[in-house]
Amino acid sequence: MTATALPPAGPATARARTKGPLRGDIEGLRAVAVLMVLAYHVGLPGSSGGFAGVDVFFVISGYLITSQLVREATQEGRVSIPRFYARRARRLLPAATVVLVSTTLAGLLVLPRGRQTELGTEVLAATGYVVNWLFASREVDYLAEDADPSWVQHYWSLSVEEQFYVVWPLLIILVLWLATKLRLRFLRLLTVVLAGLVAASLVWSVVHTADSPGTAYFSTLTRAWQLGAGALLVLLTPALARVRRPVAAGAAWGGLALVAATLVVVDGGTAWPGSAALLPTVGTAAVIAAGIAWADSPPARLLGVAPMRFLGGLSYGLYLWHWPALSLLAEVRPDASLPVRVVVALGSVVLAWLTLRLVEDPVRFSPLLARDQRRTLTLGAVAMATSGALALALVVTAPRLETTLDGADGAVALVDPASRASEELRMRSDPAAAVGPVDQLVPDPATVEEDLSLAYRDGCQVNVEGTEPTPVDECWYGDPDGDTTVALVGDSKAEQWSSALHAVALQEGWRLKAYTKSACAFVDEGRSESCHAYNRELSTHLGEPEHAPDIVVTSAGAGYDAEMVDSAVGLLRPALDAGAEVVVLADTSGQRPRGMGEDVTVYECLDVHRDDPAPCWSEPREAPGDKLLAPLAERLDASFVDLDPWICPDPDELGGCAPAVGGVIVNRQGSHLTGSYVRSLTPVLHHALVVAGVASTPLDQIGWAPAVDPQRR
Structure with missing residues (x-):
């Protein structure tokens, strides 16, 4: 992908509860991943590959979620889908909903009317965890090539994960059933099945990225192998636990080096994910695998220091907040300097901490919700309905395109009527009269x-x-x-x-x-x-x-x-x-x-300067x-x-190109005409x-x- 087309990267999200203390090295890896993403979006020098922080998150998430599911399957002989999604709802939806609602309200106040409809559509897709496919469709839509980045573009990775989590528990249930019927070892059969799926997804990622890097970037099918790589580590735990400590420490250091190399070696011109994504994926898997063999290795202690654990614990909320905050800054201060962007990113840390303390933890650890899966799922549905309803309101209240010129003359207003039947059309003697302000523009600038x-x-x-x-x-x-x-x-x-x-x-x-x-x-x-x-x-x-x-x-x-x-x-x-x-x-x-x-x-300029369109001339x-x-x-x-004389009439005499002629707006996307x-x-x-x-x-x-x-x- 080119640097301009490259979409914002997003994190895996689960801070899954495991029995015993959460591994410090994994919390530190989360901190590394979210710092990579922040550095890239802020524009820090030397962070051209920071978008690959999402790949780090995918591996972590695949490992943690699979740990839960496999433990449940082996200990209880079953996997409870309602319980699984109740946990997911308590963990993900509170913060996701707060950020979506806040982003929608901010867009209503700040964005031009025409972009509010687009934001509403995107928030709806993010609420339903399908926004990655919306963005993938835009990658093949030429008319979206110069569209502003979405304020919820970072939700694409949450969509990838949730789509994976729809299929993965069901597949585990199927393998568990087959293993019982065929009298096979469940974990061995699951390992074979998962290894095949990881290999297939990796091959497709390489092939599809070469053909269409834009759509491949957002595709669940080209990303599943990264989540699957983390899941395979769970199934390989007995073997990994026998690795000698020096080898484990070397693997951890090597894994961190691969992740660090991604930050500076990869850039927006790298076709992604494809084979290039092996760099952060293998690096992250190596660190997690090393922690299975030696939980207190020097690399693990480094990752587990208090500041890294703190940022790792905030990584979900920090990721959710930082992108809309930077997007809002870009809208109101498009020329904001690097120090200002850094300050805004640091402000996202505060928002993430407040969200964790006031929203996430109270819901996640609520005894009432933990005891009642139905109540939890109902609360999750209400949360999704809230952000979805607000987004839908943006869409349905937006101006609608009028399909007629409604009496506006457009280019015809420039033509001298006496010349229509002659070999040479002439411009009217007073073209300025055709480019002056009008009471109603066609189309409405917002459409x-x-x-x-x-x-x-x-x-x-x-x-x-x-x-x-x-x-x-x-x-x-x-x-x-x-x-x-x-x-x-x-x-x-x-x-x-x-x-x-x-x-x-x-x-x-x-x-x-x-x-x-x-x-x-x-x-x-x-x-x-x-x-x-x-x-x-x-x-x-x-x-x-x-x-x-x-x-x-x-x-x-x-x-x-x-x-x-x-x-x-x-x-x-x-x-x-x-x-x-x-x-x-x-x-x-x-x-x-x-x-x-x-x-x-x-057209955004005309929406603001209807009475005096002078700033909108070109x-x-x-x-x-x-x-x-x-x-x-x-x-x-x-x-x-x-x-062209009828598109930008007499620019020397009129002092430039008029944004509207004869009451009709001339240009839409880029240099295309309406x-x-x-x-x-x-x-x-x-x-x-x-x-x-x-x-x-x-x-x-x-x-x-x-x-x-x-x-x-």
Whole structure:
């Protein structure tokens, strides 16, 4: 993963009760793990691998929870699921709920309205312990690429653990039953089964991380081997207890060295977890295994000193509190210095201590709850319902996207009506009148991220991992009976025009097919292998007689240059040889409000500055995709349609790029256009295609009313 895409790491959570005193070395390992995570999130120099603290926690948690389950199975001949989850509820839910509720309330007070809906969805997923899959889905969603980190992103690891704990007790019960029926040794059979599962998960982790490190990072299946490694130590305890003390001490020192090396050797560019995660996983397992053989070794005494035990005891609450605290700081003080971030992280220690004393311990050690599993589980359900209800309130009270332009003109407001039927559209004489403040913006700034174009809404843009073009009978737009077939190919910068092209195709009698793929312009070099494979297959498809289009429309965003022209031409060659005409749509540039912080979007700025949007104006910026698109059009002698004058009108005269034109917000994610603004550009695009000789509607018959998308499919 890249450093920018790398998600916050999270801890394993259980401070499981065992018979006898809790091992000091394990408490110290918890302290090491949470300090790694804090150092990484605060941004301390030399902590580039601190996110791997989560891997340390996973091994610890697998060891402690399995110790409980195996002891119960061997001593009682059974495992009580209600008792297991009652213990989990008493331990995990009180602090988790307090932090989720606090985070939701803080988001309600501080976050822009548009991000409150997202936070509510994330808190709901965190409450149900499935938020890791929500984040994994975003890793293949190109539109989420520049989204702000979630305030509850650290809950992903709790979700992984709880999903593991759903399966693991049931598997132990199954193995116990099989061992009884087949008259096999329970622990031996469980060891064989677990070893097989650990090996399978490790192999899948390596394979999936190589293919898709973003989704692999959050996957329970790629993380189960780390929890399983800790669990195997329990089953190997008799053998480990016989290890000689010098060997045990050497293993402990070596394990600590591996964990320390992870902190400085690994960074955000390391594909994770995969084989690289063996470093902290094996290191942690070695320390725990050494403690089984020699509980009072020098490394164990070092880990068990009072300050480390103190931090280890606070590690769960400290982990829960530190990330939302740092996220809140980033929202209100995006330029906060390292010392300020350190102070906030230290303040999380105080919050963790208060939570432990006032919430966690009173619930966990309550005699009333300990005696009554039903009461405990009911209390847990109430806690989850509380955070879930508050999150749901954020979601259901959020503004909803309006699907019509509601009388707003958008780009049409810039056009001199007298020029509509002429070969050259002219800007109105007073463009400033089209970019001034309005009473109501379209869409509502809080819903801009939902204002997507037609093909994306319909699920017709292939995600970043996909390698297969859309099925031949799906994702068709325009006139279903049209004689002219148009293929829209390229990345999301091509797809964003699907709404306008659909409306043009209806009037022209074209059948429009969407073939776009996220982060994948029509090239087969310099991108991911999945992109190259997709484009090669699509290229062949477009050259087949039964699929060959009459017109190919393409565009591209950032990350491409003139050196890729040969690649693009080669992919277009089968369609060209079949008689297709190519239209190249210029890239669109992004906006960054010059009067706001670096991470504030145009629509967030407009949500705050509705009466005076001056801080939300942007300096003109180049459209990076044109480095490829302009030479491509020249090489093919193809039509090059550049609508930038209608996206950032007259920046020299007006003093920059307006955040809204004709009452319609121009940009959404990054440099993409809002679906509403694209629809307002439909007649301008249609006019350009007619002038270029691609479309045949007479200029005086082009429809200048706002385009309307069909209903969501």
